[in-house]
Amino acid sequence: MSKNALVSFKGNKNIDTEILLTGSKSECNRALIISALSKGLVKVENLSNAADTVTLDGILTSLKEESELKSQDSRLIDVGPAGTAMRFLSAYLSAKNGNFLLTGTERMKQRPIGILTEALKKIGADISYAENEGFPPLNISGPLQQTASKVKIKGDVSSQYISALLMIAPILSQGLTLEIEGELTSKPYVDMTLDMLKSVGIEHSWTGNSITIEPQAFKAGTLIVEPDWSAASYWYSIAALAEEAEISLPALKEKSLQGDSQIQKIMKIFGIATSKSQTGISISNLGISLDTVEILDLKTCPDLAQTIVVIAAALGKNMAFTGLETLKIKETDRIAALQNELAKIGVTLNEDNLVYTLNCDNLHFPDKISIATYEDHRMAMAFAPLALLINEVEIEEMQVVEKSYPYFWEDLKKAGFDINIR
Ligand SMILES: O=C(O)C1=C[C@@H](OP(=O)(O)O)[C@@H](O)[C@H](O)C1
Numbered sequence: 001m002s003k004n005a006l007v008s009f010k011g012n013k014n015i016d017t018e019i020l021l022t023g024s025k026s027e028c029n030r031a032l033i034i035s036a037l038s039k040g041l042v043k044v045e046n047l048s049n050a051a052d053t054v055t056l057d058g059i060l061t062s063l064k065e066e067s068e069l070k071s072q073d074s075r076l077i078d079v080g081p082a083g084t085a086m087r088f089l090s091a092y093l094s095a096k097n098g099n100f101l102l103t104g105t106e107r108m109k110q111r112p113i114g115i116l117t118e119a120l121k122k123i124g125a126d127i128s129y130a131e132n133e134g135f136p137p138l139n140i141s142g143p144l145q146q147t148a149s150k151v152k153i154k155g156d157v158s159s160q161y162i163s164a165l166l167m168i169a170p171i172l173s174q175g176l177t178l179e180i181e182g183e184l185t186s187k188p189y190v191d192m193t194l195d196m197l198k199s200v201g202i203e204h205s206w207t208g209n210s211i212t213i214e215p216q217a218f219k220a221g222t223l224i225v226e227p228d229w230s231a232a233s234y235w236y237s238i239a240a241l242a243e244e245a246e247i248s249l250p251a252l253k254e255k256s257l258q259g260d261s262q263i264q265k266i267m268k269i270f271g272i273a274t275s276k277s278q279t280g281i282s283i284s285n286l287g288i289s290l291d292t293v294e295i296l297d298l299k300t301c302p303d304l305a306q307t308i309v310v311i312a313a314a315l316g317k318n319m320a321f322t323g324l325e326t327l328k329i330k331e332t333d334r335i336a337a338l339q340n341e342l343a344k345i346g347v348t349l350n351e352d353n354l355v356y357t358l359n360c361d362n363l364h365f366p367d368k369i370s371i372a373t374y375e376d377h378r379m380a381m382a383f384a385p386l387a388l389l390i391n392e393v394e395i396e397e398m399q400v401v402e403k404s405y406p407y408f409w410e411d412l413k414k415a416g417f418d419i420n421i422r
């Protein structure tokens with residue numbers, strides 16, 4: 001049975017807290033695949049408790065155990081709502097010995113994967129669609145016999161397809177060259193993949209739009225996962241909507257593999273300063289804007305979009321955003337979800353020629369509000385901080401946060417929010 005969280009904040013809106021964030025699910029899910037490809041030579045430390053990571057870890061562990069049993073039957077693998085697990089496993093299982101049916105939630109079956117599947121087929125994978133052309137579930141029979149080492153791939157739909165291919169590249173007999181067509185979306189995630197591979201001995205070259213990885217052996221080592229900057233973004237939001245805020249986020253690094261660390265710069269627009277502390281970073285609300293931007297491009301950090309759009313709306317800033325094209329194919333159509341829920345505080349988000357503009361002229365805060373979350377963790381976490389401005393914010397299906405930040409509600413309580421469960 002799903003439950004709703006009734007979120008409120010009594011008394012002065014002053015936040016003074018320290019929050020230890022869980023590990024980045026993006027780093028974890030790469031580390032797990034790399035460790036499996038290295039056959040255990042590469043170890044992983046500080047694994048996240050994000051459901052997407054727990055799921056992938058469980059799948060890889062059971063595959064390791066089963067390979068010892070040498071099962072020939074098709075093995076059903078269910079990634080649930082985890083996009084990275086679906087994309088990374090499509091490539092990983094293609095290279096592995098065995099027959100697999102790779103599936104996920106109903107929403108996962110609507111998230112496109114054809115670009116990755118076709119690239120895998122081109123290099124020799126035996127992979128087909130079990131239901132609808134271009135979408136999960138997938139039938140995969142490995143190991144692939146490599147037929148090509150160069151493949152063209154569209155870069156503007158999801159960077160996860162590219163990361164998935166780059167991670168298996170070193171174990172392919174001929175290596176791999178990816179020629180990226182169109183503008184590369186979510187580029188920092190490709191950089192993260194290449195940086196993590198490099199730290200365990202895998203070299204690459206990236207010239208123009210071509211990335212090449214030759215066949216190479218993994219070096220023994222340990223990948224230590226950093227706390228999650230996407231999760232940190234909700235604390236920036238809380239700081240921005242509070243009257244006063246001093247929030248300490250230990251172990252977080254200013255310079256990070258995670259592109260979402262750019263929240264540090266973006267939040268200057270809303271008066272939030274970031275400083276390095278002895279243990280990590282510290283954020284505070286200075287009450288005055290430190291930067292002005294009228295159009296913000298979020299192509300390199302799509303997971304920050306909901307957080308930033310909701311903050312701007314709540315602060316009544318008629319800002320515009322670009323780079324939001326991929327939001328429609330994530331956990332839900334995040335544009336439609338934002339439009340529906342922002343309407344509840346009188347704000348519209350309108351698109352014209354791929355520019356999305358907020359109109360906050362009718363912004364108002366009702367006494368109570370109920371936010372639908374559309375099976376999307378980021379809808380819950382982006383809207384919950386509105387409890388600093390609205391007497392009671394009901395977040396429907398509160399368990400959605402598990403996907404990336406399972407202790408979100410406990411952390412809100414620690415910071416002084418009241419959370420009642422209905
Ligand atoms: O590679 C990754 O870990 C991710 C890449 C991004 O997806 P797209 O490349 O599809 O934008 C991001 O939205 C997702 O949450 C995690």
Ligand SMILES: C=C(OP(=O)(O)O)C(=O)O
Binds near residue numbers: 081
């Ligand atoms: C888009 C996301 O995840 P994924 O694509 O891995 O499901 C996300 O965490 O916001």
